[in-house]
């Protein structure tokens with residue numbers, strides 16, 4: 329996230345809503361006249377994250393994802409894996425990634441694009457490993473551990489998901 333300068337513009341015409349937009353290289357926040365800086369801080373932080381998320385989403389390319397997967401395939405699976413498609417999806421709220429081994433299709437949640445690359449790599453390796461082993465059994469985890477940062481990435485995702493999303497990863 330960039331540390332863009334924020335300018336707050338208060339207006340009596342705004343009753344309650346706060347909005348944020350990029351203008352001439354800074355972030356303009358339109359806020360109700362009575363709002364205080366302290367009230368606005370958490371709202372601004374949230375709107376900034378959303379704005380940033382939208383930007384990241386626009387830049388997502390399935391081709392980049394494919395290349396990343398190819399690289400991991402060479403590095404950790406002797407380039408032996410084959411799949412039919414790897415794509416970003418934005419309708420996957422419950423899971424970071426999914427794999428349908430029978431069809432060779434892998435889907436990756438767009439939310440991962442906002443995380444450090446080693447986390448995305450972990451999810452890719454996880455889904456690639458499902459091409460060999462569909463279940464989360466011992467064989468599966470030994471495949472995943474070929475990626476040296478897998479434990480760290482799992483910790484990262486668990487911390488983000490909190491209690492909402494235990495399970496698949």
Ligand SMILES: [Zn+2]
Nearest residue numbers: 454464496497
């Ligand atoms: Zn899995």
